[in-house]
Amino acid sequence: MIAQIARGAVNVALATSLLAGSALAQDIDVFRVGLLGGENEADRLRKNDCMVQQLGEILGVPVELYPASDYAGVMQGLVAGQLDAAQLGASGYAGIYLQDPEAVEPAFVALEADGSDGYYAMMYTKADSGIESLEDMEGKSLAFADPNSTSGYLVPKAELEAQEIVIDDYFSQTGFGGGHEQAVIAVLNDQYDAGVTWTSGVGEESEGFSRGALRSMVDKDLLDMSDLRIIWQSSLIPNGPWVNRKSLPQDVKDKVNGWLETLNETDPECYINVSQGEGQGFQAVDHSFFEGVVAMRQRELEGSR
Template sequence: MFTLLTRTTAAAAILASALATPAIAQDWKSDLPAFRVGLLGGENEADRLRKNECMVEQLGEKLGVPVELYPASDYAGVMQGLLAGQLDAAQLGASGYAGIYLQNPEAVEPVFVALENDGSDGYYSVMYTRADSGIESIDDMKGKTLAFADPNSTSGYLVPKAELEMQEINLEDYFASTGFGGGHEQAVVAVLNGQYDAGVTWTSGVGEESEGFSRGALRSMVDKDLLDMSDLRIIWQSNLIPNGPWVVRKDAPQEAKDIAIAWMETLNETDYQCYVDVSQGEGQGFKRVDHEFFTNVVEMRRRELEGSR
């Protein structure tokens, strides 16, 4: 269950408030004393907060109210926060957005997806093993153990499960066991430590594999010196998945939403390093999207939910 935390970084929020110089008084601020942004799990909390400090400062200045960050331990925490109206914005995976939409189509609206370095608006799920495991293909995974990232992750669960089943691989029969690593980063660590034979995660698929590609969980770990890509072998890749959206709460004050959207729309031009940190990697900026961009994933998630009943 999502529980609102105390203000994440009091000093940053105070700074954002002090810097704010709105030209005119705006009634919506009495209804929205702070703009609350949910941060998905998958990376340790300190890193998530550090990477979004620029959002706290810059967006807080433009809004004239503090921006507060609420990191959740898993995807479900952010989803529940949005559904309960306790959050005003968040970046989600496509499956996370689909999960919210299927519970309440009026809860949030998708606004942007990040573009990759080559201008594409999708990414991939990949299955990886330890390079010294002797496992070189999905055929070698029969009778082995597999770590998914999170049950609400598109690349870390929904898509690999669906595509493997389309290949007539019954997960219960094919693998010795499957489980959840507790997030993308945690699942990689579990595979490296020998707790699982393989895991699945997300990557842009663009750029140098030795660097963890241009965006994704692997790149993030390489950048933090938590991973040497020579220790992993990628043995499977999904079809292209639509990038996950930044969403805003539908019933949030329109002026606040307009300010936040305008700030994000040009972020790659005004402060590229902030764009890299907020969007979790290099790319060509944000692209405007709406619900239609995610209809296939919504239907995939719907089928998954119906099949689990």
């Protein structure tokens, strides 16, 4: 479905140029939400069904979900104007902003269970691997999650390089697991010695913390945390934003934002599913909240040229 969205981008751009600004004044007939990769499609659709029902009733139009196989699919859909909203990682938002500053605008981030607005990247290994620290990872293989992931690539790479670790020399091999959940499974299956993922860092480690990829896998009985060992943690990372397509009619954005702002009070279970874990609700943010990550992503792009 995301591929179809991308293929339609040129036609949409032509239609938009022909209609000029008049199309933006018209009411929408569907609200399209992109879902990042990271766990299987059926779980993503199930968790966000409450959004389909509740937001559809508020907007008076169908809400359609578009689960992408990777982060890039949602990013491309937003830039092309074929998606109306999505919950992104900070690096994904930065990537869109650097490509087209007028494509989307951040509205909210989910607060953690302790009220903080950030989370952590963590490096994990199998508990019986004999690897107990980052130093033990020299000469071992590392699975990143996705090239557009903040915690699963951008921040770990930047912070390791800041420690004067040359990624290609230090590790025997690096690669991408195809998502956070898939990377954990690859480590458990001995395809990689370690991986990196996102977690709130709040709550019980034995439960996968209060929010994040590990908690989601524990809740689905896909992971027993006793099978993993955490060997490294990043500095605090800004939580990723819910973004709206900037050119949406303002009344549509107001209704969507109003629903998100009160969701933790009106339907806590839906909030947990939509925000991927327990927390204290959504907090309003703007672009300034992500300027540090935008700068980090810009340096990464410049370094790859």
